[in-house]
Amino acid sequence: MRRWFLSLLISIASTASAGTWQAYPSDLPQFDYSGDLLEAHWQELTLISRVDFPSVEHLLDQMKVYPDLALRTLQDAQAPNAHPALHAILEGSFEPLSLAIQEVWRLHYEGHFEEAYELGMQLGPFGKVPAIYALSMYAALVVEDKDKKLELFAASASQSEALLPLSPDYAFGQFGLVYSHARTLELLDTSAARSSGYITSSLEILKDLHERYPNRAIYLGTTGAIQAGIVERVGSFLGRMTYGATESRAIDAFEQALELERSMPVIYNEYTKALARLNNSDFHDHSIELLTTCIGLTPRSAEEALNLRACQRQLDAIQRPKGKP
Numbered sequence: 001m002r003r004w005f006l007s008l009l010i011s012i013a014s015t016a017s018a019g020t021w022q023a024y025p026s027d028l029p030q031f032d033y034s035g036d037l038l039e040a041h042w043q044e045l046t047l048i049s050r051v052d053f054p055s056v057e058h059l060l061d062q063m064k065v066y067p068d069l070a071l072r073t074l075q076d077a078q079a080p081n082a083h084p085a086l087h088a089i090l091e092g093s094f095e096p097l098s099l100a101i102q103e104v105w106r107l108h109y110e111g112h113f114e115e116a117y118e119l120g121m122q123l124g125p126f127g128k129v130p131a132i133y134a135l136s137m138y139a140a141l142v143v144e145d146k147d148k149k150l151e152l153f154a155a156s157a158s159q160s161e162a163l164l165p166l167s168p169d170y171a172f173g174q175f176g177l178v179y180s181h182a183r184t185l186e187l188l189d190t191s192a193a194r195s196s197g198y199i200t201s202s203l204e205i206l207k208d209l210h211e212r213y214p215n216r217a218i219y220l221g222t223t224g225a226i227q228a229g230i231v232e233r234v235g236s237f238l239g240r241m242t243y244g245a246t247e248s249r250a251i252d253a254f255e256q257a258l259e260l261e262r263s264m265p266v267i268y269n270e271y272t273k274a275l276a277r278l279n280n281s282d283f284h285d286h287s288i289e290l291l292t293t294c295i296g297l298t299p300r301s302a303e304e305a306l307n308l309r310a311c312q313r314q315l316d317a318i319q320r321p322k323g324k325p
Contacts, residue, residue: 024111111302224253228274265307268294
Protein backbone atom coordinates (compact mmCIF):
# COMPACT_ATOMS: atom_id res chain seq x y z
CA MET A 1 0.00 0.00 0.00
CA ARG A 2 2.73 2.45 0.96
CA ARG A 3 4.78 1.70 -2.17
CA TRP A 4 1.67 2.12 -4.36
CA PHE A 5 0.86 5.44 -2.72
CA LEU A 6 4.37 6.79 -3.24
CA SER A 7 4.20 5.76 -6.90
CA LEU A 8 0.92 7.65 -7.20
CA LEU A 9 2.51 10.75 -5.65
CA ILE A 10 5.37 10.68 -8.13
CA SER A 11 2.90 10.29 -10.99
CA ILE A 12 0.82 13.26 -9.81
CA ALA A 13 3.92 15.41 -9.33
CA SER A 14 5.23 14.53 -12.79
CA THR A 15 1.87 15.31 -14.38
CA ALA A 16 1.58 18.67 -12.61
CA SER A 17 5.14 19.64 -13.50
CA ALA A 18 5.31 21.72 -16.65
CA GLY A 19 8.89 20.78 -17.45
CA THR A 20 10.08 24.36 -17.71
CA TRP A 21 12.78 24.08 -15.06
CA GLN A 22 16.39 23.19 -15.79
CA ALA A 23 17.18 19.63 -14.82
CA TYR A 24 19.69 18.70 -12.15
CA PRO A 25 22.95 18.05 -14.07
CA SER A 26 23.43 14.44 -15.06
CA ASP A 27 27.20 14.71 -14.65
CA LEU A 28 26.90 15.44 -10.92
CA PRO A 29 26.50 12.73 -8.27
CA GLN A 30 23.07 11.10 -8.22
CA PHE A 31 21.23 10.30 -5.00
CA ASP A 32 18.67 7.73 -3.90
CA TYR A 33 16.62 8.30 -0.76
CA SER A 34 13.79 5.96 -1.62
CA GLY A 35 11.82 4.17 1.06
CA ASP A 36 13.28 4.24 4.55
CA LEU A 37 16.58 5.73 3.36
CA LEU A 38 15.19 9.24 3.75
CA GLU A 39 14.48 8.87 7.44
CA ALA A 40 17.71 6.94 8.01
CA HIS A 41 19.74 9.87 6.65
CA TRP A 42 17.46 12.65 7.87
CA GLN A 43 19.82 14.16 10.44
CA GLU A 44 22.70 14.58 8.00
CA LEU A 45 20.41 15.84 5.24
CA THR A 46 18.91 18.53 7.43
CA LEU A 47 22.04 20.08 8.92
CA ILE A 48 20.99 23.36 7.30
CA SER A 49 17.24 23.31 7.81
CA ARG A 50 17.09 21.41 11.11
CA VAL A 51 13.47 20.61 10.32
CA ASP A 52 11.79 17.68 12.02
CA PHE A 53 11.03 14.53 10.09
CA PRO A 54 7.44 14.93 8.84
CA SER A 55 5.97 12.00 10.71
CA VAL A 56 2.27 11.81 11.56
CA GLU A 57 3.15 12.65 15.16
CA HIS A 58 5.04 15.77 14.10
CA LEU A 59 2.18 17.03 11.93
CA LEU A 60 -0.34 16.55 14.73
CA ASP A 61 1.95 18.25 17.23
CA GLN A 62 2.42 21.26 14.96
CA MET A 63 -1.33 21.60 14.52
CA LYS A 64 -1.73 21.70 18.29
CA VAL A 65 1.00 24.32 18.69
CA TYR A 66 -0.24 26.51 15.83
CA PRO A 67 -4.07 26.69 15.66
CA ASP A 68 -4.00 28.94 12.59
CA LEU A 69 -1.85 26.39 10.80
CA ALA A 70 -4.34 23.67 11.71
CA LEU A 71 -7.26 25.75 10.46
CA ARG A 72 -5.61 26.56 7.13
CA THR A 73 -4.66 22.92 6.63
CA LEU A 74 -8.24 21.82 7.19
CA GLN A 75 -9.56 24.54 4.89
CA ASP A 76 -7.20 23.48 2.12
CA ALA A 77 -8.22 19.86 2.62
CA GLN A 78 -11.86 20.82 2.01
CA ALA A 79 -11.15 22.40 -1.36
CA PRO A 80 -12.82 20.56 -4.27
CA ASN A 81 -9.48 20.01 -5.99
CA ALA A 82 -7.54 19.08 -2.84
CA HIS A 83 -4.72 16.60 -3.29
CA PRO A 84 -5.80 13.10 -2.13
CA ALA A 85 -3.13 13.05 0.58
CA LEU A 86 -4.40 16.35 1.97
CA HIS A 87 -8.07 15.42 1.62
CA ALA A 88 -7.45 12.27 3.68
CA ILE A 89 -7.06 14.28 6.90
CA LEU A 90 -10.81 15.02 6.78
CA GLU A 91 -11.27 11.32 7.47
CA GLY A 92 -8.78 11.45 10.33
CA SER A 93 -5.91 9.89 8.37
CA PHE A 94 -2.67 11.87 8.42
CA GLU A 95 -0.39 9.13 7.10
CA PRO A 96 -1.00 9.97 3.41
CA LEU A 97 -0.06 13.61 4.07
CA SER A 98 2.99 12.56 6.05
CA LEU A 99 4.15 10.27 3.23
CA ALA A 100 3.48 12.95 0.63
CA ILE A 101 5.56 15.55 2.47
CA GLN A 102 8.34 13.02 2.87
CA GLU A 103 8.20 12.57 -0.89
CA VAL A 104 8.63 16.32 -1.40
CA TRP A 105 11.80 16.27 0.67
CA ARG A 106 12.97 13.11 -1.09
CA LEU A 107 12.52 14.72 -4.49
CA HIS A 108 14.39 17.80 -3.31
CA TYR A 109 17.40 15.95 -1.96
CA GLU A 110 17.58 13.80 -5.09
CA GLY A 111 17.65 16.92 -7.28
CA HIS A 112 14.11 16.83 -8.68
CA PHE A 113 13.44 20.42 -7.68
CA GLU A 114 10.54 21.08 -10.03
CA GLU A 115 8.69 17.94 -8.98
CA ALA A 116 9.34 18.75 -5.32
CA TYR A 117 7.91 22.23 -5.76
CA GLU A 118 4.86 21.15 -7.73
CA LEU A 119 3.94 18.38 -5.30
CA GLY A 120 4.60 20.42 -2.17
CA MET A 121 2.43 23.31 -3.33
CA GLN A 122 -0.52 20.91 -3.50
CA LEU A 123 -0.17 19.77 0.11
CA GLY A 124 -1.30 22.79 2.11
CA PRO A 125 0.95 24.73 4.50
CA PHE A 126 2.97 21.69 5.55
CA GLY A 127 3.88 20.86 1.97
CA LYS A 128 4.58 24.44 0.98
CA VAL A 129 7.50 24.65 3.42
CA PRO A 130 9.75 22.17 1.54
CA ALA A 131 8.29 23.36 -1.78
CA ILE A 132 9.49 26.92 -1.18
CA TYR A 133 12.85 25.59 -0.03
CA ALA A 134 13.22 23.61 -3.26
CA LEU A 135 12.35 26.73 -5.26
CA SER A 136 14.94 28.81 -3.40
CA MET A 137 17.73 26.27 -3.77
CA TYR A 138 16.93 25.83 -7.44
CA ALA A 139 17.07 29.59 -7.99
CA ALA A 140 20.34 29.90 -6.08
CA LEU A 141 22.22 26.88 -7.39
CA VAL A 142 20.86 26.02 -10.83
CA VAL A 143 19.49 29.18 -12.45
CA GLU A 144 22.15 31.52 -13.84
CA ASP A 145 20.08 34.28 -15.45
CA LYS A 146 19.90 37.30 -13.13
CA ASP A 147 16.36 38.34 -14.02
CA LYS A 148 15.08 34.79 -13.61
CA LYS A 149 16.78 34.54 -10.23
CA LEU A 150 15.13 37.77 -9.08
CA GLU A 151 11.76 36.50 -10.27
CA LEU A 152 12.09 33.21 -8.40
CA PHE A 153 13.42 34.76 -5.19
CA ALA A 154 10.53 37.24 -5.27
CA ALA A 155 8.11 34.32 -5.57
CA SER A 156 9.85 32.49 -2.74
CA ALA A 157 9.70 35.56 -0.49
CA SER A 158 6.05 36.20 -1.28
CA GLN A 159 5.10 32.60 -0.52
CA SER A 160 7.13 32.63 2.69
CA GLU A 161 5.44 35.84 3.85
CA ALA A 162 2.03 34.26 3.25
CA LEU A 163 2.91 31.25 5.42
CA LEU A 164 4.63 32.98 8.34
CA PRO A 165 1.46 34.25 10.09
CA LEU A 166 0.34 30.63 10.47
CA SER A 167 3.41 29.79 12.58
CA PRO A 168 5.11 33.12 13.36
CA ASP A 169 8.02 31.78 15.42
CA TYR A 170 8.82 28.84 13.14
CA ALA A 171 12.57 29.22 12.65
CA PHE A 172 12.84 27.54 9.27
CA GLY A 173 10.02 29.67 7.90
CA GLN A 174 11.69 32.82 9.17
CA PHE A 175 15.01 31.79 7.69
CA GLY A 176 13.38 31.00 4.36
CA LEU A 177 12.20 34.59 4.06
CA VAL A 178 15.61 35.94 5.06
CA TYR A 179 17.32 33.68 2.54
CA SER A 180 15.16 34.94 -0.32
CA HIS A 181 15.77 38.54 0.69
CA ALA A 182 19.52 38.00 1.11
CA ARG A 183 19.80 36.47 -2.35
CA THR A 184 17.78 39.32 -3.80
CA LEU A 185 20.08 41.87 -2.17
CA GLU A 186 23.08 40.31 -3.91
CA LEU A 187 21.46 40.97 -7.27
CA LEU A 188 20.23 44.54 -6.70
CA ASP A 189 22.24 47.69 -7.27
CA THR A 190 23.27 49.63 -4.16
CA SER A 191 20.42 52.12 -4.27
CA ALA A 192 17.76 49.45 -4.71
CA ALA A 193 19.32 47.26 -2.03
CA ARG A 194 19.33 50.06 0.54
CA SER A 195 15.76 51.14 -0.23
CA SER A 196 14.38 47.59 -0.18
CA GLY A 197 14.33 47.43 3.61
CA TYR A 198 15.67 43.89 3.41
CA ILE A 199 19.07 44.61 4.97
CA THR A 200 17.91 45.73 8.40
CA SER A 201 15.03 43.28 8.67
CA SER A 202 17.19 40.34 7.60
CA LEU A 203 19.97 41.13 10.06
CA GLU A 204 17.44 41.54 12.88
CA ILE A 205 15.80 38.19 12.16
CA LEU A 206 19.17 36.46 11.88
CA LYS A 207 20.27 37.93 15.20
CA ASP A 208 17.10 36.63 16.84
CA LEU A 209 17.51 33.19 15.26
CA HIS A 210 21.14 32.97 16.36
CA GLU A 211 20.20 33.90 19.92
CA ARG A 212 17.51 31.22 19.94
CA TYR A 213 19.62 28.58 18.22
CA PRO A 214 23.31 29.47 18.74
CA ASN A 215 24.56 26.15 17.37
CA ARG A 216 23.08 26.51 13.88
CA ALA A 217 25.88 27.47 11.53
CA ILE A 218 23.72 28.68 8.66
CA TYR A 219 22.47 31.71 10.58
CA LEU A 220 26.03 32.89 11.14
CA GLY A 221 26.99 32.17 7.56
CA THR A 222 24.06 34.14 6.19
CA THR A 223 24.85 37.02 8.52
CA GLY A 224 28.43 37.05 7.27
CA ALA A 225 27.27 37.02 3.66
CA ILE A 226 24.97 40.01 4.15
CA GLN A 227 27.65 41.93 6.03
CA ALA A 228 30.19 41.27 3.28
CA GLY A 229 27.72 42.58 0.73
CA ILE A 230 27.26 45.76 2.76
CA VAL A 231 31.01 46.34 3.06
CA GLU A 232 31.45 45.71 -0.67
CA ARG A 233 28.96 48.47 -1.44
CA VAL A 234 29.70 51.16 1.16
CA GLY A 235 32.91 50.15 2.95
CA SER A 236 33.50 49.17 6.57
CA PHE A 237 33.14 52.69 8.01
CA LEU A 238 29.68 53.43 6.60
CA GLY A 239 28.73 49.78 6.94
CA ARG A 240 29.48 49.86 10.64
CA MET A 241 27.74 53.20 11.18
CA THR A 242 24.61 52.21 9.28
CA TYR A 243 24.22 48.46 9.74
CA GLY A 244 26.91 47.38 12.21
CA ALA A 245 28.72 45.56 9.39
CA THR A 246 32.49 45.46 8.97
CA GLU A 247 34.95 43.28 7.11
CA SER A 248 36.20 41.71 10.33
CA ARG A 249 32.68 40.99 11.57
CA ALA A 250 31.74 39.33 8.30
CA ILE A 251 34.81 37.10 8.43
CA ASP A 252 34.28 36.33 12.11
CA ALA A 253 30.71 35.21 11.44
CA PHE A 254 31.92 32.69 8.86
CA GLU A 255 34.74 31.46 11.09
CA GLN A 256 32.23 30.84 13.88
CA ALA A 257 30.01 29.00 11.41
CA LEU A 258 32.90 26.71 10.46
CA GLU A 259 33.66 26.05 14.11
CA LEU A 260 30.11 24.77 14.46
CA GLU A 261 29.94 22.75 11.26
CA ARG A 262 32.79 21.85 8.91
CA SER A 263 30.98 19.34 6.71
CA MET A 264 28.52 21.71 5.00
CA PRO A 265 29.65 22.73 1.49
CA VAL A 266 27.38 25.77 1.53
CA ILE A 267 29.42 27.43 4.28
CA TYR A 268 32.64 27.18 2.25
CA ASN A 269 30.89 28.30 -0.91
CA GLU A 270 29.32 31.36 0.73
CA TYR A 271 32.44 32.21 2.73
CA THR A 272 34.59 32.32 -0.37
CA LYS A 273 32.03 34.38 -2.29
CA ALA A 274 32.00 36.81 0.64
CA LEU A 275 35.79 37.10 0.57
CA ALA A 276 35.59 37.88 -3.14
CA ARG A 277 33.13 40.68 -2.40
CA LEU A 278 35.54 42.16 0.10
CA ASN A 279 38.04 42.36 -2.79
CA ASN A 280 41.16 42.00 -0.70
CA SER A 281 44.14 40.17 -2.21
CA ASP A 282 45.10 39.09 1.29
CA PHE A 283 42.28 36.53 1.11
CA HIS A 284 43.61 34.77 -1.99
CA ASP A 285 45.38 31.93 -0.19
CA HIS A 286 42.59 31.52 2.36
CA SER A 287 40.03 31.31 -0.43
CA ILE A 288 42.00 28.54 -2.14
CA GLU A 289 42.23 26.69 1.18
CA LEU A 290 38.49 26.98 1.77
CA LEU A 291 37.58 25.90 -1.74
CA THR A 292 40.00 22.97 -1.69
CA THR A 293 38.41 21.78 1.53
CA CYS A 294 34.96 22.22 0.02
CA ILE A 295 35.57 20.12 -3.09
CA GLY A 296 37.09 17.42 -0.91
CA LEU A 297 33.81 16.91 0.94
CA THR A 298 31.45 14.07 0.06
CA PRO A 299 28.05 15.46 -0.95
CA ARG A 300 25.01 13.98 0.75
CA SER A 301 22.37 15.45 -1.54
CA ALA A 302 21.87 17.19 -4.85
CA GLU A 303 21.85 20.48 -2.98
CA GLU A 304 25.30 19.78 -1.57
CA ALA A 305 26.60 18.52 -4.91
CA LEU A 306 25.58 21.82 -6.50
CA ASN A 307 27.41 23.73 -3.78
CA LEU A 308 30.50 21.62 -4.46
CA ARG A 309 30.19 22.48 -8.14
CA ALA A 310 30.05 26.17 -7.20
CA CYS A 311 33.20 25.74 -5.10
CA GLN A 312 34.99 24.05 -7.99
CA ARG A 313 34.00 26.85 -10.35
CA GLN A 314 35.29 29.46 -7.92
CA LEU A 315 38.56 27.57 -7.49
CA ASP A 316 39.01 27.29 -11.26
CA ALA A 317 38.42 31.02 -11.64
CA ILE A 318 40.92 31.91 -8.91
CA GLN A 319 43.63 29.65 -10.28
CA ARG A 320 43.06 30.52 -13.95
CA PRO A 321 45.96 32.55 -15.38
CA LYS A 322 45.08 36.18 -15.99
CA GLY A 323 43.93 36.88 -19.51
CA LYS A 324 42.53 33.39 -20.10
CA PRO A 325 38.71 32.99 -20.40
